[in-house]
Amino acid sequence: MIEGSLVALVTPMTADNELDWDSLHKVVEWHLEQGTNSIVAVGTSGESATLSMAEHFEVIAKVVDQVNGRVPVIAGTGANSTREAIELTEAAKERGADGCLSVTPYYNKPTQEGLYQHFKTIAGAVAIPQILYNVPGRTGVDMANDTVLRLSEVPNIVGIKDATGDVDRARDLLARVASDFAVYSGDDLTALELILAGGKGNISVTANVLPADVATMCALALAGKADEARAINDRLMPLNKALFLESNPIPVKWAMARMGLIAAGIRLPLTPLAEKFHEPLVAAMKEAGALPANG
Template identity: 50%
Template sequence: MFKGSMVALITPMDNKGNICKKSLKKIINYHIDNKTNAIISVGTTGESATLTRKEHTNVIMHTLEFADEKIPIIAGTGSNATSESILLTKKLEKSGVSGCLSVTPYYNRPTQQGLYLHFKAISENTCLPQILYNVPNRTGCNLLPETIAKLSHYKNIIGLKDASGDLSRINQIKKLVKNDFLLISGDDTTALDFIQLGGIGVISVTANIAANYMTKMCTLALQGDFIKARKINQKLNLLHHLLFKETNPIPIKWATKYVGLIESDSLRLPMTPLLKKNQNILKKVINSINL
């Protein structure tokens, strides 16, 4: 179920900063049409940090409604408080989500024992499949291979999204976990290499506007045709980098509006609009790829 190109979906908002259901429906249909393998709703790219708890749940439920079982939905349910993660995960148990993406607790910088006990507690309080999410440059903590191995013994902890960009971790983790433990890239720039080293796909920011390209690239890579997959990746390489020219999701929100998939690139403070100079650079790249 969880493989290939999976999109870290933006959360569309109107000019007043309210959730825009019309744009959300449009972008979900875009991913269904372009055969994206799964949607991650309200993760980092979905601005989970600035949504209220009610909004967080509502966006996931609207995503399920608009997807209409045509594409799997993975819910972002991570928090820096274990009790909050458990509460949100349990709330979604009968919602229809296919699984949860749970980020390492941010800001409070737990020890490896703290990380282990955090994810263990979530696992023991739900039947939903759990994907661990390691993104140290945003959270201030790094989920180490040995801790991942311990957590992989829990039946419903099924995989890891690794956004560290450190490809050396793949082999380290693979040596410690069972063959069916899913390793998913969380970094578009290294995703193809990640798959070639044994990963099963990517949770992609770029896929928000280049879904067809990302689907084709991942499909080819998983079939072992890395020559053709690399040609696609080379075409997208500059775009991958520019979408992180400013803090995610600032560039991708602007880019998604530019290609006509959402009506507004509105963000909530402390996130700010994409700088004009970066808009011009990104515009040229998007036009050159013919998105």
């Protein structure tokens, strides 16, 4: 079971929005040096919705090859077509991913039974560990805890990324699922409380900017050192909030470009961070320690 900080990795792009393989290599290596526990490639933060199939597969392959077993690599393989999700999941397995992250089908608004059958069918088709991903704020569909509980009984469905931000709901799920089913936060604002309640880690946007701090905070929380973890979390909180001034990954890619980690490329329909948010994001980055206070 993966524990700790799982970075929701951005996909670096050049100024003309082509994939930036050199920056991807540098950022992945930086995460390994900084103590990130797992890399989640081509998820929401990785702009999977605007990558071609070929690009999607190539990002997975390059990350897997570079990581070379040093940490687990999870590939985003969700789709609102069950057949397409199976194709993506098969491709991730073929390219050596350690597991897959599969988002609830967006736009077509399946019922709870439809969600159950969707994920059960993918799991039955591809023998690879699979993590469910519930983010109703983006998909327009919310997977109930009862449905997650049913799916947790499918052998290769091993966990869920809960991006609802509802810690009470996560506590209810944790009380009902088996101990070998991992509940991860998908919300940096509430991740600490979810881990302290029994969650296994945080699939984090903020880790793109301050990977060592997020990894340390998660490790302390998992060890039950709540006060020490909370001290780091309190410092990170303004940044956690600022990284959602506009839709993810608009702010985080701008922040990383400001740090010199990547170029500023982002694909339509997403646009670069609005100028009115530059100053508050820089202020939050300085407060969290991502930029020098006088820089």
